[in-house]
Amino acid sequence: MKILYISCEDVPASHAGAVHTREVATNLVELGHRVTLLSLRREGQRSGDTRNGVDIIRLPQRLLGVKVPLLAFAALPLLLRKNFDVVMERYITAGGLGGIYSILTGTPLVLEVNSPHVEEIIYRWRIKITPLKALLRGWVNWQFRRASASIAIVPTAVPHFARDRVVVNYWGANHLRFSPHLREGETAQELRRNYRLEGRFLVLFVGSFRPWQGARDLPEIIGETGKLIPEVLFVLVGGGDEEGDLMRLLHGEGLGRWVLYLGRQPHELMPHLMALADVGLAPFNTAYYPPLERFGFFWAPSKLMEYLASGLAVVSADYSTLRDILGEGKRGILVPPGDAGSYARAILQLKKRPNYADSLGDEARAYIESEQSWRKHTERLAEVLERVVDRGAEGC
Secondary structure (H helix, E strand, O other), rough: OOEEEOOOOOOOOOHHHHHHHHHHHHHEEEOOOOOEEEEOOOOOOEEEEEEEEEEEEEEEEEEEEOOOOHHHHHHHHHOOOOHHHEEEEEOOOOOOOOHHHHHHHOOOOEEEEOOHHHHHHHOOOOOOOOHHHHHHHHHHHHHHOOOEEEEEOOHHHHHOOOOHHEEEEOOOOOOOOOOOOHHHHHHHHHHHHOOOOOOOOOEEEEEOOOOOHHHHHHHHHHHHHHHOOOOOOEEEEEOOOOOOHHHHHHHHHOHHHHHHEEOOHHHHHHHHHHHOOOEEOOOOOHHHOOOHHHHHHOOOHHHHHHHOOOOEEEEEEHHHHHHHHHHHHHOEEEEOOOOOHHHHHHHHHHOOOHEEEEEHHHHHHHHHHHEEEEHHHHHHHHHHHHHHHHHHHHHH
C-alpha cells in the first residue's frame, strides 16, 4: 500500500507522540508498505528527508504555541499529485487535513485516536460559549463521519456515532531497545556509579509531572514507602506543570533522602535507566482529570509499555485499561488510585519477594514481545488499512 500518514508530531523527537509516529511509520515500511509522513517542522529542521525508508514532509503546524495541523494545508497541492491508497491521520481537534484529502481524492481515511481531544480542549480551556463548543464538536464529528475506521485505546475516546468503527489496538513498545539485559551493560553500570545507586532499592517514575500522572500523590507515596524500606530510592524522570511544586513538597517534607531527581532525560538513555530499576511506578489518578473519569482511561501510556518491555515489576493504579495491560495482575501489581499506603505495601512486597518480582517482569516482557511490540501493533494496524482499502475498491 501507498500510505499517507498525517501527524502533528515532530519526527524525529523523544516525546511519546513523536516516538509513536516514528515507530508506526518505520514498521509499516518494514512490512513492505510505502509511507509518506507529513509531520510538524521544528525550527532548524529540514523541510523534508527520508529516514528508515519513510519519506518525511515537514511543515510548521503551530500558532501562538498551539498545535494547528491545518496549517499544513500548504502541502495539499503536493499531496494531490501523489496517488495514495489510504490516508491515516493522528486525530486532533485542529486537524482534518486527512479528511479534506479524502474528500478530494476518494481515498479512505483512518483516524489514529489518542484521546477524546475536543472534550479535553473544552475542559482545559474552560470553554463555556455554546456556539463555540458546537463549532469545535461539529468539526471533529465531520472528521469521524468521514473516517472508515478509528484506531483507539477505548471506544469511548471517539464520538458515540462512530464507535461501531473503532478498532481497539493498544500502543506498543520497542522490545529491541528496552530490555532487562541492559542492566549489566556499560551504560547502566556507569549510571550506577555516577549516581551512587549501589545498595539502593530503585523505584522509577517516568512521565509528565502532571496531577493525573501522579505528581500530587508522589510525596505521600515516597514518605510511606520510605518508612517501610529505608534504602529505597525513587528515581524521578520527566517534567511538567507540577514540577516546581513537587520539588518544594519533597524537600519541605524532608523526603529528599529517598529521591533522585533527574528531570528530563534523552530518550536514548531511558532503556538503561529502566534496566537498572527494581520497580516501575505508574500512580495515575483520574480524580485530578475529569475527562479520564467521564470517558474512561483512554491512554495506554508509553512509559508503562516501556516498563513492561524492560522486564520491570510494575505497580500501577487499578483502572480497566491498565488492568487489561497488566493481565489482571499477572504482569504487575494493581492498587487503588491515590492510596499511598497500598503503593508502599506493594513496593515492599516486591522488595521482600524478589522471585515474585522477577516472575512479574518475565510475564511483562513476554507480553510485549508476543502481543504489544510496535511490530505487533503495526501488523494489526496494517490489517485495518488493507481492509478499508479493499472495501473502497469494492465500492468503485
